[in-house]
Amino acid sequence: MLERAGVSYTLHPYRLAEDADTYGEAVAHTLGVGTDRLFKTLLASVDGHPVVAIVPVSRRLGLKALARAAQGKRAEMIAPADAERLTGYVTGGISPFGQKRRLRTFVDSSIESHATIFCSAGRRGLQVELQPADLIRLLEATTSALTE
Numbered sequence: 001m002l003e004r005a006g007v008s009y010t011l012h013p014y015r016l017a018e019d020a021d022t023y024g025e026a027v028a029h030t031l032g033v034g035t036d037r038l039f040k041t042l043l044a045s046v047d048g049h050p051v052v053a054i055v056p057v058s059r060r061l062g063l064k065a066l067a068r069a070a071q072g073k074r075a076e077m078i079a080p081a082d083a084e085r086l087t088g089y090v091t092g093g094i095s096p097f098g099q100k101r102r103l104r105t106f107v108d109s110s111i112e113s114h115a116t117i118f119c120s121a122g123r124r125g126l127q128v129e130l131q132p133a134d135l136i137r138l139l140e141a142t143t144s145a146l147t148e
Contacts, residue, residue: 001097002130005138009130011121023092024057031118031127034058036110038127039119041094043083043103046072050086052105054096054119054135059108059147069106069144095122096139105141107132112143 002009014030016023028038035058042053046067055061067075080091088100096105096119111117111132119135121128136143 001138002128002134005134007130007134007138009128009134012118012127012129014125014127016125027127028057028118033118037114037117039108039111039117041096041120043078043086043094044075045078046070046075050078050103051075052096052099052103052139053108053146054105054111054141055108055147056110059110061146062148065144065146065148066106069142069146070104089120089122090124093120093123093126095120095128096135097128098122105139106146107136107139107141107143108146109143110147111135 012031016026024040025035028035036056038057039054040057042061044051044053053061053066063075087094116129117132118127118129
C-alpha cells in the first residue's frame, strides 16, 4: 500500500523475548525510540460499528474520547479474535495499512508533533517508520485527542 502510494518509509525489524510484559514499551526500547513515537493500532466498536484507533504505546485509548471523535455515544474494545478476523493480522502485529476491510480510522492528535512515527508493518517483529501526514492521508484518518 505504501509503495503504491509513493510514500517514503523505512522498515525496522526487531526481536523480542516472547514473555515481554509490556510489548509496546519493549519494542520502543529495542528500536531505541520514545514510546510517544511508537503507535499501536487498536480496534474498537463505536455504537456497534468497528473502527480503528491509533494511539501512542505510552498512553491508553480513552473510549469516551473515541466515541466523541466518531460522533457516537458508546465505544468499547473489540475482542482480539474479532480484531484479527476484521483486519487479517495477528494481535501484536495489526497494521493500520492493508487491512481486509477499510474501517473508519481515528489517530491521536499527538502524532502531529513528530517528524516520523513508527507503527506495525503487519507482523510481530517489524515496524514501519513514516511521516504522520502520510499515515493520516492514506488512511483518510480523523485526528483527535484520543488518549487518557
